Amino acid sequence: MPLEDHIGDICRKARMQTNTPIAAVAAAAGVEESALDVWETDGDLATGVNVAALAELLNLNVAKAAAVAEGWEPEPVDVGQWGFLRMITTTGSFDVNSFVIWDDATRETAVFDTGWFADDIFQLAEAEGLKMEHLFITHMHGDHVAAMGEVRKQWPAIQLHTNNSGAPEKNRVQEGKATMVGGLRITPQLTPGHAEDGVTYVIEDWPGNAPAVAVVGDAIFAGSMGKDFSTPELAQRKVREEILSLPPETLICSGHGPLTTVGEELEYNPFF
Ligand SMILES: [Zn+2]
Missing domain, CATH: 1.10.260 (434 Repressor (Amino-terminal Domain))
Known part of the structure; x- marks a missing residue:
């Protein structure tokens, strides 16, 4: 990619x-x-x-x-380390990434953003026998949530997590308050900037001690960041404080572009 x-x-x-x-x-x-x-x-x-x-x-x-x-790209990441993590890329007017994680034993599952279409999420859930319980939204920009209606129709009991001020209180994330998906711990950290409601979800306690995973939406991309023409200092500060402060081996899952790591971005991202 x-x-x-x-x-x-x-x-x-x-x-x-x-x-x-x-x-x-x-x-x-x-x-x-x-x-x-x-x-x-x-x-x-x-x-x-x-x-x-x-x-x-x-x-x-x-x-x-x-x-x-000169053509730097992040080293390809072997997602096999995480076993129960998938990136799903859908194409509308442009590409956007969604992510699915699950607990191997209980099949409890969470999806992060829906992308343009949910068909691939449905297929994965069917193929792996997943119990879809949580929908985490990184921010409410259209490309990231276009298929939210489809997903909520497919799984009416799915729990929605967002920092969008228009959402009911029960769906609002509380910074630092973790949700467990089986044995996986998911902690929201607020990363406003590109989007006012921007959230980064840090996923820890992977089997086999695999490194933490940060689902960042458009806060940071491999080699770049999501645009923010009104509060760029805030956007950069939040990326530094909440994402680049994680251990260097942490996997960064961005809404656009390839997978990367904290270590790669510290070394090569010109914005930081
Ligand atoms: Zn966006």
């Missing part, structure tokens, strides 16, 4: 998040404004954009931006 954002996307996000005038950015990049716009769209390095000067101006880490520009 390719990165959600190439180096041009990253610089556009950083330009908008830092509210830097496009003329200043083009000057630092050493290209015309029109060429900068093309480059932000295609990320093509052959256009001679000075990535180091751009990164410096936009408060991105220069060495990490260079690594992404």
